[in-house]
Amino acid sequence: MAFRIALLPAALASLHATTAIYADDWPAPIQALVEQGLEIHGEFAAPSGLTGYAASHQGREMTVYLTADGNHAIAGSLLDAEGNDVGEAALYERIRQPQEKMVWRQLEASHWIADGRDDAPRVLYTFTDPNCPYCRRFWEATRPWVEAGEVQLRHVLVGILQQDSPAKAASLLGAEDPAAALREHSNGEDVAPTAQPRDIEDQVYRNNQLFEELGFYATPTTVYYLDERLDRVAGMPEEERLREMMGSETP
Incomplete structure (x- = not known):
């Protein structure tokens, strides 16, 4: 296909x-x-x-x-x-093309944490489970582009890998400063699963539903535009594919 x-x-x-x-x-x-x-x-x-x-x-x-x-x-x-x-x-x-536009709108309407500048010229959505080691590797690998202001990653938090994954995802989404909480977690300070309001828990549930509805099966799964067509990568990409996803050579 x-x-x-x-x-x-x-x-x-x-x-x-x-x-x-x-x-x-x-x-x-x-x-x-x-x-x-x-x-x-x-x-x-x-x-x-x-x-x-x-x-x-x-x-x-x-x-x-x-x-x-x-x-x-x-x-x-x-x-x-x-x-x-x-x-x-x-x-x-x-x-x-209508499908791709619809998928992008669904991603925009999902519950995510922004990583990078809001005026970054390139935006990617990545499904992230707090217990996913490859998600942390992906975070580390993308620092040059994010810190240079070239890319904004939007982490769609899901809880699918372990029993406490949903609670950890909710803790990140419900944090006072979600971006800072995600940054600390990705840098090795593991987020603690804590009780969150029902609406925050529902956000994780809806993200999980979207993950399943789109037929995804691994984290991270990253969705982005390439040559005006929607593309996706499941798992941690190789270096060449990573540069393709980021849209440029390493800054």
Whole structure:
């Protein structure tokens, strides 16, 4: 699948449903596919008199082509003389791009702690569990870019690794100065799990839900834009990938 963030099928199915187009006047072959569970996300021009449709079924993207006489539909890829998939751009425009924007809005609306300047030109969201050793390594590795004001990391606190992870995540989110608390914790002063107001505990719960809904499975998982496309890295990245994520060589 070309969608870089590589969501799990269940998550994709949920997002696909929000971008699907519903109509009662599809051509008969397309309507037959819709009645079998296919979701149509948009129509696009195709060569040789065909009409293309960007579609999905249970989270799986596909293109469907209607013949010029309107009597038959062909599901699958259509290649040009150079082997290029003529429907690839339509799948991105009609399905993946709206998904990526929706994921970014969900991240913006999640509960996170900012690490770095608010006017940093580059923003990344990273899911962080307080008991995750690789999250601390990621914190350390990103210091040059964060301290240079080039990157702001937004730590979406989750509690998934150990029994006290949710309480520790809530302690960080509920601290008087969450950024300072996260900095101390990441520098080795382990945060203590303490009771927090219900709304703070709910923030951790909702972050956990988002983590699962997006099909993520490891911490840190970091989401960012690369070449105007949404990308993600699960775990601690290698040095070359880290520089790609940060958007530049080490300051």
